[in-house]
Amino acid sequence: MxxxxxxxxxxxxxxxxxTMMQGYFASGLHTQTAVFDLFFRKLPYxxxxxxxxGLEEMLDTLETLHFTEDELAYLDTLGLFRPDFLAALRDWRxxxxxxxxxxxxxxxxxxxxxxxxxxLWEAQLIETMLLNTLNFQTLVATKAAxxxxxxxxxxxxxxxxxxxxxxxQGPDGALxxxxxxxxxxxxxSSNVEAGQRFGLxxxxxxAHAWVESxxxxxxxxxxxxxxxxxSTTLLLDTVDTLSSGLPNALTVARELRxxxxxxxxxxxDSGDLAYLSRTIRAALDGAGFGDVKIVASNDLxxxxxxxxxxxxxxVDVYGVGTQLVTAGGPGGGALGGVYKxxxxxxxxxxxxxxxxxxxxxxxxxxxxxxxxxxxxGDSTFAWDVLTLGDEPQPGQTVTDPTNPLRAARLPxxxxxxxxxxxxxxxxxxxxxxxxxxNIQARARQELARLPAETRRLLNxxxxxxxxxxxxxxxxxxxxxHLRGKAG
Amino acid sequence: MxxxxxxxxxxxxxxxxxTMMQGYFASGLHTQTAVFDLFFRKLPYxxxxxxxxGLEEMLDTLETLHFTEDELAYLDTLGLFRPDFLAALRDWRxxxxxxxxxxxxxxxxxxxxxxxxxxLWEAQLIETMLLNTLNFQTLVATKAAxxxxxxxxxxxxxxxxxxxxxxxQGPDGALxxxxxxxxxxxxxSSNVEAGQRFGLxxxxxxAHAWVESxxxxxxxxxxxxxxxxxSTTLLLDTVDTLSSGLPNALTVARELRxxxxxxxxxxxDSGDLAYLSRTIRAALDGAGFGDVKIVASNDLxxxxxxxxxxxxxxVDVYGVGTQLVTAGGPGGGALGGVYKxxxxxxxxxxxxxxxxxxxxxxxxxxxxxxxxxxxxGDSTFAWDVLTLGDEPQPGQTVTDPTNPLRAARLPxxxxxxxxxxxxxxxxxxxxxxxxxxNIQARARQELARLPAETRRLLNxxxxxxxxxxxxxxxxxxxxxHLRGKAG
Numbered sequence: 001m002x003x004x005x006x007x008x009x010x011x012x013x014x015x016x017x018x019t020m021m022q023g024y025f026a027s028g029l030h031t032q033t034a035v036f037d038l039f040f041r042k043l044p045y046x047x048x049x050x051x052x053x054g055l056e057e058m059l060d061t062l063e064t065l066h067f068t069e070d071e072l073a074y075l076d077t078l079g080l081f082r083p084d085f086l087a088a089l090r091d092w093r094x095x096x097x098x099x100x101x102x103x104x105x106x107x108x109x110x111x112x113x114x115x116x117x118x119x120l121w122e123a124q125l126i127e128t129m130l131l132n133t134l135n136f137q138t139l140v141a142t143k144a145a146x147x148x149x150x151x152x153x154x155x156x157x158x159x160x161x162x163x164x165x166x167x168x169q170g171p172d173g174a175l176x177x178x179x180x181x182x183x184x185x186x187x188x189s190s191n192v193e194a195g196q197r198f199g200l201x202x203x204x205x206x207a208h209a210w211v212e213s214x215x216x217x218x219x220x221x222x223x224x225x226x227x228x229x230x231s232t233t234l235l236l237d238t239v240d241t242l243s244s245g246l247p248n249a250l251t252v253a254r255e256l257r258x259x260x261x262x263x264x265x266x267x268x269d270s271g272d273l274a275y276l277s278r279t280i281r282a283a284l285d286g287a288g289f290g291d292v293k294i295v296a297s298n299d300l301x302x303x304x305x306x307x308x309x310x311x312x313x314x315v316d317v318y319g320v321g322t323q324l325v326t327a328g329g330p331g332g333g334a335l336g337g338v339y340k341x342x343x344x345x346x347x348x349x350x351x352x353x354x355x356x357x358x359x360x361x362x363x364x365x366x367x368x369x370x371x372x373x374x375x376x377g378d379s380t381f382a383w384d385v386l387t388l389g390d391e392p393q394p395g396q397t398v399t400d401p402t403n404p405l406r407a408a409r410l411p412x413x414x415x416x417x418x419x420x421x422x423x424x425x426x427x428x429x430x431x432x433x434x435x436x437x438n439i440q441a442r443a444r445q446e447l448a449r450l451p452a453e454t455r456r457l458l459n460x461x462x463x464x465x466x467x468x469x470x471x472x473x474x475x476x477x478x479x480x481h482l483r484g485k486a487g
Numbered sequence: 488m489x490x491x492x493x494x495x496x497x498x499x500x501x502x503x504x505x506t507m508m509q510g511y512f513a514s515g516l517h518t519q520t521a522v523f524d525l526f527f528r529k530l531p532y533x534x535x536x537x538x539x540x541g542l543e544e545m546l547d548t549l550e551t552l553h554f555t556e557d558e559l560a561y562l563d564t565l566g567l568f569r570p571d572f573l574a575a576l577r578d579w580r581x582x583x584x585x586x587x588x589x590x591x592x593x594x595x596x597x598x599x600x601x602x603x604x605x606x607l608w609e610a611q612l613i614e615t616m617l618l619n620t621l622n623f624q625t626l627v628a629t630k631a632a633x634x635x636x637x638x639x640x641x642x643x644x645x646x647x648x649x650x651x652x653x654x655x656q657g658p659d660g661a662l663x664x665x666x667x668x669x670x671x672x673x674x675x676s677s678n679v680e681a682g683q684r685f686g687l688x689x690x691x692x693x694a695h696a697w698v699e700s701x702x703x704x705x706x707x708x709x710x711x712x713x714x715x716x717x718s719t720t721l722l723l724d725t726v727d728t729l730s731s732g733l734p735n736a737l738t739v740a741r742e743l744r745x746x747x748x749x750x751x752x753x754x755x756d757s758g759d760l761a762y763l764s765r766t767i768r769a770a771l772d773g774a775g776f777g778d779v780k781i782v783a784s785n786d787l788x789x790x791x792x793x794x795x796x797x798x799x800x801x802v803d804v805y806g807v808g809t810q811l812v813t814a815g816g817p818g819g820g821a822l823g824g825v826y827k828x829x830x831x832x833x834x835x836x837x838x839x840x841x842x843x844x845x846x847x848x849x850x851x852x853x854x855x856x857x858x859x860x861x862x863x864g865d866s867t868f869a870w871d872v873l874t875l876g877d878e879p880q881p882g883q884t885v886t887d888p889t890n891p892l893r894a895a896r897l898p899x900x901x902x903x904x905x906x907x908x909x910x911x912x913x914x915x916x917x918x919x920x921x922x923x924x925n926i927q928a929r930a931r932q933e934l935a936r937l938p939a940e941t942r943r944l945l946n947x948x949x950x951x952x953x954x955x956x957x958x959x960x961x962x963x964x965x966x967x968h969l970r971g972k973a974g
Contacts, residue, residue: 008658008680009680011679011680011682011683012652012658012661012662012678012679012680013652013678013679013680014650014652014653014677014678014679014691015677015678015679015682015689015690015691016677016691016692016693016694017691017694018679018691019691019693019714019715020693020694020696020697022714023693023697023710023711023714023715024700026713026714027710027713027714029700032700034696034700036696071683074682074683075679078682078689080715080718120700124694124696127653127694128652128653129658131653131654132652132653132654132655132657132658132660132661133657133658135653135654136654136655136656136657136660137657163501165499165500165501165615165618165619166501166614166615166618166619166622166824167618167619167622167623167821167822167823168619168623168656168660169623169655169656169657169659169660169663169664169812169813170619170620170623170624170656170657170659170660170662170663170664171495171499171616171619171620171659172656172657172658172659172660173623173655173656173657173659173660173663174499174619175499175657176656176657176660177656177657190501190502190503191499191500191501191502192498192499192500192501192502192505192562193495193496193498193499193500195498195502195561195565196498196558196561202502202565203502204501204502204503204504204505204506205503206503206506206507206510207503207504207507207611207614208827208828208838209507209521209523209611209827209828210507210510212828212831212836212837212838213511213516213519213521213607213828213831213836216972217972223510223514224510226513226514227506227509227510227513227514228506228510228567231567238838238839239839239969239970239972240839244972270845322820322821322823325656326656326813326814326820326821327813327820328820328821332820333809333813333815333819333820334654334809334813334815335654336654336809337653340695340696341695341696341699341700344699344700349699349700350699351695351699351725352725352726352727358757482726483726485703485704485726485731
């Protein structure tokens with residue numbers, strides 16, 4: 001019953017990927033073995049971490065990616081491509097290997113989240129699709145984690161549901177956002193198609209239009225409760241929350257109880273949510289309806305949720321829409337993930353450019369995650385380090401990725417794990433697609449292992465990502481060589 | 488050769504639309520005739536206008552929208568829906584009518600951009616899909632218009648192309664953005680699938696990886712020019728723009744000319760774009776390459792483009808990516824379009840709520856656009872007015888939609904046009920799908936008819952949208968009635 005997934009087409013790429021591919025093909029360079037790293041340079045939302053999302057979908061897409069006859073015919077109309085190249089595209093498949101962080105792990109700036117090793121023209125084509133999938137889902141999963149962590153920190157508990165479809169970037173923007181929000185910790189979505197495709201728990205109340213369709217609010221509430229006696233959440237603000245919505249909801253709650261049912265919840269969608277939720281909680285509790293949940297919505301964000309909790313608000317479920325699916329707020333909007341060539345035919349490669357912060361790290365790197373067993377009980381993440389060689393752990397001295405002057409010695413007490421794993425070999429997944437609930441559980445465990453000061457919403461402690469001595473030496477060597485050639 | 492469009496599923500909706508539909512169905516209210524208005528309350532980007540986009544796609548979707556057997560089977564698994572309701576959904580089709588601004592028109596806050604008249608359960612289901620399509624495309628088309636108008640205002644001309652796929656919200660986010668950017672004035676896209684689907688002109692250069700794949704930059708440039716002798720644009724900043732990229736590009740430009748070809752362009756992707764473009768323009772002109780275009784990219788926005796031009800920059804083509812497809816910048820990120828019930832079975836309806844700015848306007852409205860024939864030559868847009876009746880033009884006295892204290896008299900000199908048109912009747916389009924180039928041309932004409940002070944990027948003159956006396960009277964009557972009932 002799950003519909004066949006709508007996979008991105010091989011044409012979901014930038015034109016220059018195809019013109020470069022033909023260039024490599026025409027120059028006989030297309031089969032050289034290339035290594036590309038995917039990474040970002042800045043954490044979103046001015047925050048301390050990101051939740052890596054989209055990987056499983058991307059791998060599913062990549063396994064079957066190919067050019068259809070229609071697509072080849074279209075490319076032919078552009079007048080840019082030669083028959084022998086188009087013929088070669090007919091047989092194009094991704095045959096390379098990928099190493100990556102497992103989806104749901106927490107990740108940081110400057111570390112290769114994913115490394116592609118493949119014939120150059122294969123690695124080149126997929127750049128756009130990889131970035132499109134992984135940038136956006138990581139951005140939204142991170143936003144969801146920020147909202148969910150804040151909500152859960154309320155003394156009364158609290159969860160986050162996603163309902164931003166109407167403000168999302170097109171149909172698939174909404175689906176991708178619903179999936180990624182779940183990975184990051186949202187417990188459900190309002191998007192029915194996302195429910196079908198990804199098995200997400202669905203959630204929903206009713207709209208103002210429902211109330212306006214009846215003679216008065218009480219009739220509208222009663223009609224809804226009649227249809228959904230065990231799952232009714234009533235929207236209180238169509239007329240006035242406290243003077244109309246609340247008393248009418250209490251009437252219906254009593255009527256439901258008399259008939260052997262219970263009102264599930266009430267929803268606030270305007271006004272001062274901290275004040276209203278406190279007032280309504282007290283009224284519900286006072287009337288014997290302590291189990292009726294309070295749902296709140298209205299342009300929520302992690303900052304607004306934190307404010308409601310700080311003022312003693314009593315919201316049980318935060319419905320986050322626009323800010324979640326569009327990744328709003330300072331430092332949001334987009335994740336600037338990039339995909340850079342680091343090695344070709346065994347030779348290290350890098351981009352220098354006029355802006356040192358935009359240069360890339362040459363060589364095939366390993367990512368180590370150092371765990372501090374002495375903190376917070378057992379296993380707090382403490383430090384990530386990139387190295388080149390096959391040593392069982394990083395060396396003692398490391399430097400900052402963007403400033404070699406900032407050197408440090410690694411504490412001897414850290415335990416090191418190889419943070420990434422093989423996820424694709426010879427164009428095939430190494431493991432079946434992970435269920436989304438497992439990915440969500442992994443993200444929850446990962447977030448729990450972050451230092452509390454790194455999880456903070458504002459001015460978090462900057463988690464350290466460092467370069468091993470071999471990585472910085474290789475960067476120095478390659479950039480000196482490039483500068484020499486530039487004269 | 489154009490692939491079958493991937494239309495949104497009927498499940499691309501919020502769960503509450505379906506639960507409300509069943510509620511109406513169970514209460515025998517689903518066939519009542521409802522009227523909904525779609526509008527937004529705030530112009531995006533703190534700007535003075537919006538470009539209305541997405542309508543034609545939405546109408547195509549709506550004409551064929553239905554529930555498949557798989558979708559009905561999925562709904563059945565949710566345990567929320569009764570067999571008779573699911574059976575009725577099997578035959579569900581949109582049979583209503585829609586009046587709307589033509590796609591590409593400039594539109595403003597508080598006016599109904601689109602009005603749906605349909606059986607209640609039909610009008611309810613489509614809300615999410617309508618908002619998803621129209622909010623995002625209008626947002627991006629408006630951003631594109633802002634960028635394109637600024638670029639075109641350079642004394643040397645200038646155009647905008649879209650290449651944000653890698654930062655867009657999933658595959659369809661990228662496609663929708665490419666389409667909408669074209670409507671707003673972008674002259675092309677890098678997204679090959681968007682080229683195929685929408686017939687957009689495609690554009691592209693090469694990436695840093697191309698240069699890094701060769702022994703040195705000059706070899707890389709020569710190899711590219713060999714494959715594309717008549718369409719080569721060289722990326723200059725892989726090593727260093729002025730000391731390496733520029734001299735190597737000039738060498739290749741001379742070699743191409745000697746072989747009977749011409750270099751098409753150079754691209755700058757880092758550094759100070761104003762300074763670099765001036766310097767490179769001078770160098771190219773001095774070497775006899777006055778026709779070589781300068782393309783610039785690197786997190787551009789309308790503000791950055793304006794800055795480059797203000798400093799005498801000489802960019803011919805601005806490649807705008809992230810900021811365009813994610814609608815970045817203050818007042819961007821999302822368009823808060825909403826869809827509100829205004830009439831049911833001939834009776835006016837409205838939402839009151841605690842926040843007067845979030846209340847809606849009851850009644851079936853007409854939108855008049857007043858044109859000032861005395862300004863700027865001929866036909867500048869001057870004033871939009873909403874009325875209820877069938878009069879051939881608005882009455883003299885109007886009020887502000889959010890503040891009745893702000894009343895005004897309409898100048899007698901304005902010419903009035905009925906700004907919207909029937910676009911769907913009995914569930915069928917009234918016209919065939921408009922070609923995208925026509926929509927783009929319409930947007931260009933519309934933008935030219937805006938007062939210059941309304942087109943301004945910052946602190947624009949607020950274009951007036953007013954309520955006719957009949958509209959504000961009806962609002963007063965209905966809200967007094969609702970307040971009376973609320974007690």
